[in-house]
Amino acid sequence: MKPHHAALLAVALGAALPAAAQQGTPQKGTPTDWPCVQVYVPELSLGQVWAGPALPDEAGAWRDDPEVARLVPKLLDDAVPAEDATARAEDFAKGVPEAERERRLALLFQGLFERAGVERGNMFAGIRRFADKQKALADRIAEANAKLRGMRLDVAAGSQPEMEAARAERDWDLRVLDDRQRLLPQVCEQPVLLEQRLFALGRALQGNL
Amino acid sequence: MRRAIPLTLAFALAAGTAEASEIFVSNEKGNSITIVDGDTLTVKETVDVGNRPRGIALSPDGRFLYICASDDDTIQVMDTGTRKILHTLPSGPDPELLDLSPDGKLVYAANEDDNMVTVVDTGQRVMISEIPVGVEPEGMGVSHDGKTLVNTSETTNMAHFIDTDTYEITDNVLVDQRPRFAEFTSDDAEVWVSAEIGGSVSVIDNETRAITHKITFEIPGIAGEAIQPVGIRITKDRKYAFIALGPANRVAVVDAQTYEVQDYLLVGQRVWQLAFNPDETMIYSTNGVSNDISAIDVENLKVVKSVGVGRFPWGVAVKG
Known part of the structure; x- marks a missing residue:
């Protein structure tokens, strides 16, 4: 095997291992297919991001406040830089009359927390689908390698073209696997960026209470 | 003119006071040290250092900052005045946390990768001993009398407990899962050890080397597994202990006499290490994921400000 292929195969085998196993310290409740170095925490806890007034008891109450309902998706839109979103949240907070402030800022944070929770859940599901696909591809490469080993014994019997085709297919799979694997840190970073934004927004609101 | 008098007075007072304290923060992913003004809580400077700087500590006179450059397998020594790296010390592989002897002559560093604690003479710049410890050594705490070194091993x-005269382990105390940090009370009567996965802090009697109390944490609205105690600092008068709770994003305030948790202050994301200013009126936390530090007013137990630093702030030390 060429050295380049050996390196790619190492990537393929690595891809089949969950990140926690590679780090040697599996976390409680972490699915075996979790590929990220970030700890698997499937749900956000309110206490991690909010120490302000209690949020409304009724889920989705924020949707009844038209201004809040319009603002929530804008503040969480990743096309808007986090600093700009934070500044916008501060502007909103400052514009709310003192007497209304606790209630409406809690309402806004309820919207941010609920919506970020849904988005984050989708991201987690996406990461696991990504990991499953990588695992399937790594399995296919392992099978192809076994097949190629068998073919090598048959070269004398005249299967050279078939072997070349199988090798080319295996190499293509390795390349796809490798390219996708390079994206993994970015993929895993998405929930972290969302959490950073949510935390910064929460802090900005609490700073105006 | 009415405003001019107080302003003049303020300048005169400022000129007459001692130099402001400086907060040194290691940025694990930024490969840098950020220096924050302790009075204004604004960033003064960010200086590039070695790769993956984590644990940092100041010499007793504040002239030198010792930096674990984990991925460079070395300890760098920074002149805190010029901010230049003066030289390196042999640390063994992957140094993570370090502590100094009270006289500043020795550095004790935990080498996560080779299960050793390395002892380095800071004057001669040579390694004088390597002490085999448990798997993945991490926390390092030196008693105030310099006689005892406590190292925690994660796995x-x-x-x-290591005798600093003989470099022999005299006692091993089993604590909860993944111990990360060891802190002696100012009278050396107790050692507090945090357990990141265990979610607890064990208080160990330094005479009997037995666990006398176990502090656990419960925060409404936060899943238990997100409460991961790491850094600990205890006021000299033993009024309060502050404990960084990792991804809970909170610092626990504990009554250090009764071991009762009094409050959980929301600081920043992934709160990691803590350091007091010299007169213990403020304590600073490094918040790895939100890339900032938070300043906590010790008397009022309030977070007064968060200051953006470099990427993934990890260690913190304050020069008076």
């Missing part, structure tokens, strides 16, 4: 789940 073995132990606090190893």
Whole structure:
């Protein structure tokens, strides 16, 4: 095997291992297919991001406040830089009359927390689908390698073209696997960026209470 | 004119006061040290250092900052006045946390990768001993009398008590899962050891080397597994202990006499290490994921400000 292929195969085998196993310290409740170095925490806890007034008891109450309902998706839109979103949240907070402030800022944070929770859940599901696909591809490469080993014994019997085709297919799979694997840190970073934004927004609101 | 008098007075007072304290923060992913003004809580400067700087500590006179450059397998020594790296010390592989002897002559560093604690003479710049400890050594705490060194090993789940005259382990105390940090009370009567996965802090009697109290944490609205105690600092008068709770994003305030948790202050994301200013009126936390530090007013137990630093702030030390 060429050295380049050996390196790619190492990537393929690595891809089949969950990140926690590679780090040697599996976390409680972490699915075996979790590929990220970030700890698997499937749900956000309110206490991690909010120490302000209690949020409304009724889920989705924020949707009844038209201004809040319009603002929530804008503040969480990743096309808007986090600093700009934070500044916008501060502007909103400052514009709310003192007497209304606790209630409406809690309402806004309820919207941010609920919506970020849904988005984050989708991201987690996406990461696991990504990991499953990588695992399937790594399995296919392992099978192809076994097949190629068998073919090598048959070269004398005249299967050279078939072997070349199988090798080319295996190499293509390795390349796809490798390219996708390079994206993994970015993929895993998405929930972290969302959490950073949510935390910064929460802090900005609490700073105006 | 009415405003001019107080302003003049303010300048005169400022000129007459001692130099402002400086907060040194290691940025694990930024490969840098950020220096924050302790008075204004604004960033003064960010200086590039070695790769993956984590644990940092100041010499007793504040002239030198010792930096674990984990991925460079070395300890860098920074002149805190010029901010230049003066030289390196042999640390063994992957140094993570370090502590100094009270006279500043020795550095004790935990080498996560080779299960050793390395002892380095800071004057001669030579390694004078390597002490085999448990798997993945991490926390390092030196008693104020300099006689005892406590190292925690993440995988073995132990606090190893080491005699600094003989470099022999005298006691091993089993604590909860993944112990990360060891802190002596100012009278050296107790050692507090945090357990990141265990979610607890064990208080160990330094005479009997037995666990006398175990502090646990419960925060409404936060899942238990997100409460991961790491850094600990205890006021000299033992009024308060502050404990960084990792991804809970909170610092626990504990009554250090009764071991009762009094409050959980929301600081920043992934709160990691803590350091007091010299007169213990403020304590600073490094918040790895939100890339900032938070300043906590010790008397009022309020977070007064968060200051953006470099990427993934990890260690913190304050020069008076």
